[in-house]
Structure formats: C-alpha cells, structure tokens
Amino acid sequence: MKRALIIGFGSEIRGDDAFGPQIACLLEDIVHPAVMVDICQGLTPDIALTISEVDLVIFIDCAVGNEPGRIKHQCITPSDDKSLSMVHFLSPESLLTWCGSLYGKLPQAHVFTVTGQCYEISDNLTELVQQAMPKVIDQVLELLNQHDLPSPKVTSHA
Amino acid sequence: MPRTIEIDPVTRIEGHARITIKLDDQGIVEDALFHVTQFRGFEKFCEGRPFPEMPSLTARTCGICPVSHLMASSKACDNIMAVQIPPVAAKLRRIMNYAQITQSHALSFFHLSSPDMLLGWDADPAKRNIFGVIVEFPDLARMGIRLRQIGQSIIALLGNKRVHPAWMVPGGVNAPMTAKKRDTILPMAEEGLEIALKTYQWYKTQLGNFTEEAEHFANFPSLFMGMVDEDGNLEHYDGTLRVVDHTGKIMHDKVPTDNYQDIIGEAVEDFTYMKFPYYKPWGYPNGMYRVGPLARLNICNKCGTPQADIALAEFRALQKDGGPVLSSFHFHYARLIEIIFAMEKTLVLLRNDDILSTNVRARARGNSSRGIGIAEAPRGTLIHDYHVDEHCQMTKANLIIATGHNNLAMNAGVKQVAQHWISGNKLEEHMLNRVEAVIRCYDPCLSCATHALGKMPLHIQLTDARGNVVDELTRG
Numbered sequence: 001m002k003r004a005l006i007i008g009f010g011s012e013i014r015g016d017d018a019f020g021p022q023i024a025c026l027l028e029d030i031v032h033p034a035v036m037v038d039i040c041q042g043l044t045p046d047i048a049l050t051i052s053e054v055d056l057v058i059f060i061d062c063a064v065g066n067e068p069g070r071i072k073h074q075c076i077t078p079s080d081d082k083s084l085s086m087v088h089f090l091s092p093e094s095l096l097t098w099c100g101s102l103y104g105k106l107p108q109a110h111v112f113t114v115t116g117q118c119y120e121i122s123d124n125l126t127e128l129v130q131q132a133m134p135k136v137i138d139q140v141l142e143l144l145n146q147h148d149l150p151s152p153k154v155t156s157h158a
Numbered sequence: 159m160p161r162t163i164e165i166d167p168v169t170r171i172e173g174h175a176r177i178t179i180k181l182d183d184q185g186i187v188e189d190a191l192f193h194v195t196q197f198r199g200f201e202k203f204c205e206g207r208p209f210p211e212m213p214s215l216t217a218r219t220c221g222i223c224p225v226s227h228l229m230a231s232s233k234a235c236d237n238i239m240a241v242q243i244p245p246v247a248a249k250l251r252r253i254m255n256y257a258q259i260t261q262s263h264a265l266s267f268f269h270l271s272s273p274d275m276l277l278g279w280d281a282d283p284a285k286r287n288i289f290g291v292i293v294e295f296p297d298l299a300r301m302g303i304r305l306r307q308i309g310q311s312i313i314a315l316l317g318n319k320r321v322h323p324a325w326m327v328p329g330g331v332n333a334p335m336t337a338k339k340r341d342t343i344l345p346m347a348e349e350g351l352e353i354a355l356k357t358y359q360w361y362k363t364q365l366g367n368f369t370e371e372a373e374h375f376a377n378f379p380s381l382f383m384g385m386v387d388e389d390g391n392l393e394h395y396d397g398t399l400r401v402v403d404h405t406g407k408i409m410h411d412k413v414p415t416d417n418y419q420d421i422i423g424e425a426v427e428d429f430t431y432m433k434f435p436y437y438k439p440w441g442y443p444n445g446m447y448r449v450g451p452l453a454r455l456n457i458c459n460k461c462g463t464p465q466a467d468i469a470l471a472e473f474r475a476l477q478k479d480g481g482p483v484l485s486s487f488h489f490h491y492a493r494l495i496e497i498i499f500a501m502e503k504t505l506v507l508l509r510n511d512d513i514l515s516t517n518v519r520a521r522a523r524g525n526s527s528r529g530i531g532i533a534e535a536p537r538g539t540l541i542h543d544y545h546v547d548e549h550c551q552m553t554k555a556n557l558i559i560a561t562g563h564n565n566l567a568m569n570a571g572v573k574q575v576a577q578h579w580i581s582g583n584k585l586e587e588h589m590l591n592r593v594e595a596v597i598r599c600y601d602p603c604l605s606c607a608t609h610a611l612g613k614m615p616l617h618i619q620l621t622d623a624r625g626n627v628v629d630e631l632t633r634g
Binding site: 044046103 | 322
C-alpha cells in the first residue's frame, strides 16, 4: 500500500494554473517509492477513494492573489463546501469530508499553493511562479521526510 | 400583470446557464427559455492549425468528456487521411469510450441527480446536495464513487492520464494494449458491471416515488436520433444515423455519417449562445429531436449484450403504448442501462486475445479536403466536421455537440415543468428545483455546447413588467 499521495492539479494550458501538474511531474521521479503521484485538472469525487488508502495527502495548486510567487503551506481539515454544488470539481477540504464520511478514514492533509500571475492560454509558467518551484519541491520532500518517506535521489532543490 | 422569473444560474450542471419563466396576468406560465450565457468559439481558433492537432486541441473543449472529443476528432482526421484504421485500434478506442460513458453517467446519476431523487425535490436545499446523500445513503455514494473511479482508471491506464489523454490519434491509437494493462482492467470491468447491476436493481424499486416527475419532466412527443450498427443495434463508435418519431416509426435510417447535413440543420436564437440543431425535413423549430441515452435506447433494435438487453426490455415497458419512452426523466434509467452495456462490452473486447495486437496505427498525410467524425458521447451524438487546404491546415471546423442537439427539447421541457409546478406570485424553492432538475435529466455539458466553467450559486427573481421585484430567492 502507498503511504502518501501527492496530487498536483490545475489546467496544463492555462499559464500558471499548470503549477500543480508541472511540479507533480517533477516529484514523480524523485519521491520515495511508497509515495503515489497523481495529476489532474480538477479534484473529482473518485479521488476520495484514493485518498482513503493513504496516511498522508499533499495537494499542490496555484492560487489567486496579489503577491505572485508567494508560497503558502497549510494543514487542512474536512469542510463541507456546499457552494460547490456542481460536484464536477471539489475543494481539498470537501474531498476530505467525503473521505471521512464514506470510508471512515482521514489522512493528514496539506496544501501547498503558489500565487499565480497569468492564467491566459499558455503552457509556460511566469518567472515568479517558476522560481517558487524548487522551494516547494524542497518543502514537500521535507514534509515527506518527516513522515519517514525520504527521497532516494535528491537532497536539495533550493 | 405579466411577470418574468429568472433562475440564474442553473445548478448541478456543467457550465453556466439561466432560465427565464414568463407569467401572464393570471400568474400562469406563458413561456420558458433556457439561456446558455457563456461563449467560447473553439471552431474559430481551430482555423489555420494543422489537422493532426485537432484531437488534442478540440479535447480541450471540455474537462469532463474530453475522450468523446478525442474520438470524434480522431475519426474526422482518419477521414482526412483517407485511411482505414487497424481493427484493434477501433476496439481500443471503443474501450476508452465505454470507460468514458461509465464515468460520465456515474457522475450524472450518483452525484448530480441523486440528491433530488434520494432526498426529495421538496427537501431542505441546505441538505439536498451530495453531502446529504453521503450522510443518508453512504453505500450508494460509495458505489457511485467506485464506478466513476473505474471509468477514470481505465481511461488513465490506456491513455496514461485521466483527463486529456493523448492516446487516440489520427490513424488509430499511439500505443497497444499490454497484457498487464488488460489484466488490470478486466477485474475492474467485472466489478463495474456488478455495481451497475446492483444500482439498476435498486433504482427500479425507487421508480414509484417519481411518478409525477416522470409524467411532467419533458414528457412529450419528439423525434429521437442516434447511431446504430449495421443490425440496427446500440452503437457508440461507428455506425449510421437513425431517426425515429414518437411512435417508433423510423423516419431516416442507415444515413452515412458523412451525410449528416442531409437530415440536420442548425438555427440560432438571440437569447442564447447555444445553437439549435433541428431535423431538416421538418424544419425549424418543428424538427425537435432528442439525443443521448434515452434516444439511443429508443432507436436501437436491441443492445446486444445479455444484461443490458434484459434491462432494455424493462425500460421499454415504461411506455404503456409500446412506443418510445417519451419522458426525459427516464434519461436516468437509460444511463444505468448504458453503464451495464459499457461494462459488458468492455469485458467482451478484453477477453479476446486480438486486443493485444500491436498493429494499432495507420499512417498517412492528408489525402482528402474534408473529414467528418461522428461518435456517441455520453450525452449524445457528437459531430466534428473539418475542412483542410492543400497544406493540410484547417480552413473550417463545425462542431455539433450532444447538448446542442437537445436544445429545443430542453427548452420545451423547462416550459412543461414550469407550467405544471409554477403559478401565482409566490415562489417556492421546490418549484424552481424541479425546473432545474428537468435540465439535469439531459446532463447538459455547456462547456462543450458553447465550445467554461461555471460558478453555481443560485439567485431567482420574480419581477413585474416594470422590472419591480415581486419575490426573490437566493441559494448557495
């Protein structure tokens, strides 16, 4: 059983929104074998089942804000975000709610975000978001390390 | 005094839309309109691109059903190349489409529509959502999640990613099925079939609770259109078009997909960005037809798989006169049958060893100036029609999307529901929920139909002819 799950999500053709998928691609090659990496455009209900099978889940996303390149890391807990009634795409907090309610399991959950600058059609990240990438990789690897899941290949990206 | 009710936006659908309902002096519904308020214009920015880019480009029309666009687009490109793709490539494309149908129908049934059916249209809207279902019906919610995961996993295994897999390409697919992947997918399809059958048996016991909705949710005569195979059976990948009327009479049959314009015209209205396709021989707007799971089961002779055919016979008994099932409420029923069918067909295809053939792609440059690709997406018939120049660059693209085909019928359905449940000056939430729910029966994908993503709070106003707000409701 995989012990941790990294989910990089966002649109790969919407500029900085591709931060999550791009960083997940990089992490896939360097993380501990017991870490599963998933890339998706949005968080869908079926991911709740996958989350229920791990002890640690790390979401990586791009955020809207006034300070492009700003890195934010937070631990999250379940929350019923009822405004997302569409259910095509869910928030990480809602997914945890689904996971806890349906499978009786609640992995420790973290969200890393970097504030984006441009979301127009493009497959390139802006410079400030690119610069944040190695720092986020290091923070994710450090978090995994704290859970006894050290990277077999890399010690530092910063 | 005449008044207008607006439902803006419509919730639990993909995309952004609003509904207006016009009341006369007596508070009786005169008319109702479904407005799609987003605009995208994919057809325009395809122009000038090399045709082999079309599958990847047009798949970006939608993050929910990209596989359908990949498939129709790849087929259009096959025709521009003027190649016949290897038979196994066609089978592999079918398997991915069955997975797409399974995950899409599961999302529609379990997550978008089940809150109304399980918790009741009159339930407190604060509880009438998927979280309410999770609390009250956790077993069903788990089945929905697993079924969707199975569909998504099959797509991911074949295409190496769950959304926008670039596996279907002009000429076939870009990688064969491996024995390891087949052995992973087989038990998933078996489990998917088991879940689908269990859900179907449960749903039949619930139908009696929805008699009034079935009677008034877009329950009217219309034409039905879709693809059938050479024996007239249920077909989602490659076949000919068939149109039947409300009595079951076949109006057009064996229409080659290249000739779709012989039977389909397109109209526009100034109140919506979504086009209005219509059955050409009957003109606009009389040529209203429906597509999608309800239509497919109405037009086919049989499904062609054991469990789906048993369910089809039970489905057809819903219409007492023996004709096509006319109520759009039964789209839900039809979706469950199609999931059963999709899993049965997947198992048949996987159990044949030729599925491991490595001959999966034909290669050629552009040899024809036009290519039409038609496939049955979860929501209905999907048409990609491309024109290219001598340099194989796109000069024109016409996309007719399943949700678009149903536009006339959705508008008629909204009007029927509004006339049955709404009258007077007082708005009640359950009335408006039913107006929205008839739209959800069609599971519209407005991102596709306008070729965006929508935010889904709901605000409804009842105004008089001078624009004064008479009544108001807010949700979300």
